[in-house]
Amino acid sequence: MSGPSDEEVEKTLTRYWGRPARAASADLDVLWSAAAGHGWFDLGGSLETALRVVRGTGRFACPLPVLDAFVAADVLAARPDLTIAMAADAVRVVLAGPAPGPPLAEAGSTATHVLELPAAAGEAVLRPIEEATPAVGLAAPPWYRIVTGEPAETVPVSEETAARLTTLRRLGLAARALGAAERAHELALAHARTRRQFGKAVGGFGAVQQRLVDCHIELAGAAALVTEAGKRHGDACGPAAARLAVAQVLRVAPRVQSAAHRTLAAAGYFEEHDAPWLFRRLHADLAWLPALRPAGDDVADLPDPLLPPAAEAARAEFRRFLASVGPVPEAIEPRPDDPATVGALAAGGWLSMGWPVHAGGRDAGPDESVAVQYEILRRRLPVTAAVAVAATVGTAIARYGTPAQRDLMLPAIARGECQVAAAYSEPDAGSDLAALATTAERDGPDWLITGRKAWCSEAHRARYLWLAARTEPSGITLFLIPADLPGIAIRPYVALSSQVACDITLEAVRVPDSARVGPAGGGWEVLTDVLGGERAVLGAMAASAQAVLDDLVAALGPRASAENVRPTLTEFAARVQAARLLAVAANMPTGSSRRAGAARLTSAAKVAASEVIEDLSLAALGLLGPSAALPGPLESALRLAPGGIIAGGTNDVHRGLIARTLGLPPA
Numbered sequence: 001m002s003g004p005s006d007e008e009v010e011k012t013l014t015r016y017w018g019r020p021a022r023a024a025s026a027d028l029d030v031l032w033s034a035a036a037g038h039g040w041f042d043l044g045g046s047l048e049t050a051l052r053v054v055r056g057t058g059r060f061a062c063p064l065p066v067l068d069a070f071v072a073a074d075v076l077a078a079r080p081d082l083t084i085a086m087a088a089d090a091v092r093v094v095l096a097g098p099a100p101g102p103p104l105a106e107a108g109s110t111a112t113h114v115l116e117l118p119a120a121a122g123e124a125v126l127r128p129i130e131e132a133t134p135a136v137g138l139a140a141p142p143w144y145r146i147v148t149g150e151p152a153e154t155v156p157v158s159e160e161t162a163a164r165l166t167t168l169r170r171l172g173l174a175a176r177a178l179g180a181a182e183r184a185h186e187l188a189l190a191h192a193r194t195r196r197q198f199g200k201a202v203g204g205f206g207a208v209q210q211r212l213v214d215c216h217i218e219l220a221g222a223a224a225l226v227t228e229a230g231k232r233h234g235d236a237c238g239p240a241a242a243r244l245a246v247a248q249v250l251r252v253a254p255r256v257q258s259a260a261h262r263t264l265a266a267a268g269y270f271e272e273h274d275a276p277w278l279f280r281r282l283h284a285d286l287a288w289l290p291a292l293r294p295a296g297d298d299v300a301d302l303p304d305p306l307l308p309p310a311a312e313a314a315r316a317e318f319r320r321f322l323a324s325v326g327p328v329p330e331a332i333e334p335r336p337d338d339p340a341t342v343g344a345l346a347a348g349g350w351l352s353m354g355w356p357v358h359a360g361g362r363d364a365g366p367d368e369s370v371a372v373q374y375e376i377l378r379r380r381l382p383v384t385a386a387v388a389v390a391a392t393v394g395t396a397i398a399r400y401g402t403p404a405q406r407d408l409m410l411p412a413i414a415r416g417e418c419q420v421a422a423a424y425s426e427p428d429a430g431s432d433l434a435a436l437a438t439t440a441e442r443d444g445p446d447w448l449i450t451g452r453k454a455w456c457s458e459a460h461r462a463r464y465l466w467l468a469a470r471t472e473p474s475g476i477t478l479f480l481i482p483a484d485l486p487g488i489a490i491r492p493y494v495a496l497s498s499q500v501a502c503d504i505t506l507e508a509v510r511v512p513d514s515a516r517v518g519p520a521g522g523g524w525e526v527l528t529d530v531l532g533g534e535r536a537v538l539g540a541m542a543a544s545a546q547a548v549l550d551d552l553v554a555a556l557g558p559r560a561s562a563e564n565v566r567p568t569l570t571e572f573a574a575r576v577q578a579a580r581l582l583a584v585a586a587n588m589p590t591g592s593s594r595r596a597g598a599a600r601l602t603s604a605a606k607v608a609a610s611e612v613i614e615d616l617s618l619a620a621l622g623l624l625g626p627s628a629a630l631p632g633p634l635e636s637a638l639r640l641a642p643g644g645i646i647a648g649g650t651n652d653v654h655r656g657l658i659a660r661t662l663g664l665p666p667a
């Protein structure tokens with residue numbers, strides 16, 4: 001990481017600015033000098049660093065124009081005397097705000113110069129500030145109306161540069177507003193943990209908790225987008241990444257601020273608290289954005305996220321592999337796997353990629369697995385059952401199976417020839433799997449399994465059942481049993497989505513001990529590991545969201561660019577990309593420091609992806625009318641959407657998991 005760390009930024013702001021509540025009285029002049037001393041105006045052209053610092057200032061409701069200086073250094077690159085003077089605090093530059101009447105500028109009384117930027121091709125003009133009059137309003141400290149002198153420097157600006165500079169300004173404002181929203185959210189969270197009413201912490205009330213968790217998810221997505229935009233500065237995807245980041249902050253930050261006020265209630269409404277000052281900062285910053293319109297089309301093509309090197313390589317290799325395979329069918333509707341496509345993937349070793357080498361895999365990390373699964377879902381390859389079986393059951397057998405089980409099952413799973421149905425849920429044990437009532441009792445060397453399983457996907461086609469049962473003295477044990485054993489009855493039914501799931505009745509089904517996977521009573525450990533495999537599958541759910549977005553844009557045709565449609569699509573694009581980046585963060589390589597909190601990120605990615613799919617398919621109905629209700633991918637997506645919210649743990653359950661990690665009491 002180059003430039004000052006987040007901790008250093010916080011320390012400097014704490015020392016020279018103080019709390020957000022001091023925004024109206026703190027001394028920007030002193031902070032400006034201190035910041036220059038810490039190199040904040042000489043960040044070596046790293047937008048990623050500049051955005052981190054700017055986000056830090058937002059947390060303090062502080063208008064120090066770090067991004068303005070970053071832009072000025074870019075524009076004035078041919079005048080090293082000026083850029084050196086800026087870095088050394090001899091010249092202080094702010095950008096002129098686009099407003100009617102005399103120019104407006106932040107920090108107008110502390111800056112020495114203002115830089116006027118053209119909206120299109122033209123000239124950037126640097127002028128000394130001769131007079132600055134506060135324009136007291138929402139912003140605190142206030143914006144200033146400024147009177148300027150003769151140009152000190154004039155730089156020609158091309159159309160392309162003007163667009164780039166506008167993008168940078170928008171991103172800077174968004175990053176600062178994001179910082180303010182993040183801080184307001186932290187204050188709300190802390191309040192919810194400690195403020196007690198009706199005998200309990202207010203964070204234990206369902207409505208408060210859900211609001212906080214939703215803010216957490218939205219902020220995590222927005223932060224990921226802003227960071228990605230910083231990293232992509234200068235590459236071809238930079239403008240699209242920036243557009244998505246700004247769109248997300250514009251949608252999320254005001255909601256988070258509003259949510260924080262609801263949670264803080266009276267305590268956060270009066271000026272001795274930080275929240276009102278963060279409110280002013282956030283809304284004043286976002287108020288500039290409509291006047292800084294980006295050139296070009298708002299409907300962003302989603303850039304591929306930057307991935308860790310191994311995952312980047314796996315994604316590229318898989319794409320090459322798919323291109324070499326030639327045309328493959330697309331599963332517009334849920335359908336059984338296509339044997340030829342499964343066979344091709346199996347032959348390429350893609351199904352078993354996450355298994356250890358000794359089990360026939362290549363020990364690919366979660367980042368690689370999710371990158372490949374993303375491609376599979378994005379292209380709707382009819383292979384999802386085989387992939388899921390390999391990632392979950394296959395992984396469990398590779399880790400916990402006996403040598404005989406591994407020899408018997410893994411080659412068939414790796415070839416995609418072994419249909420296995422997961423049989424966890426029961427009529428009375430859905431989210432609460434610990435309540436399952438199916439029992440497995442010892443009977444000599446065997447087990448007798450009795451009970452009823454529900455909603456088991458594709459069990460009517462399965463050769464094996466991957467079944468969780470209760471065993472004595474107390475515990476859950478996992479079994480892999482043939483689906484056609486005497487005593488097993490399978491009844492299929494069709495979901496709203498057209499997926500087929502089954503009720504399974506088991507009456508004293510006799511299985512040998514060799515069907516047990518992992519220790520007797522040790523099923524939770526195995527299941528937790530299996531769910532780790534499912535993490536990659538859940539993480540890739542954003543790929544389905546991207547596919548639905550593409551379908552909607554394609555169905556709209558030229559209407560996608562209409563003034564009244566574009567902003568909606570851009571918002572959706574930002575939400576899809578946020579879910580995608582959360583999944584990338586959740587599946588960082590094993591051992592990476594970012595793996596900490598992976599479970600929380602997975603939950604956030606799952607909730608974000610499944611809910612954007614639902615909203616997208618509902619929007620399709622609204623935008624397209626009856627044609628979205630005719631057979632096709634959008635109609636199918638609409639019917640699939642509720643299932644996505646339920647399967648893999650309901651979104652409510654995932655929200656609860658996030659709440660626990662945030663230190664909120666059970667609702």
Ligand SMILES: Cc1cc2nc3c(=O)[nH]c(=O)nc-3n(C[C@H](O)[C@H](O)[C@H](O)COP(=O)(O)OP(=O)(O)OC[C@H]3O[C@@H](n4cnc5c(N)ncnc54)[C@H](O)[C@@H]3O)c2cc1C
Binds near residue numbers: 425457
């Ligand atoms: C398409 C599809 C395929 C499926 N495939 C399989 C499969 O192959 N194998 C299998 O075993 N199961 C499968 N399931 C079942 C799935 O795992 C369960 O539906 C899921 O675990 C939720 O259980 P439930 O439906 O009984 O809901 P319940 O747990 O009864 O939940 C009812 C409501 O209460 C809420 N709720 C429950 N607990 C909490 C909590 N702690 N905090 C907050 N809210 C809570 C839920 O969010 C929901 O709104 C499938 C389901 C679907 C829809």
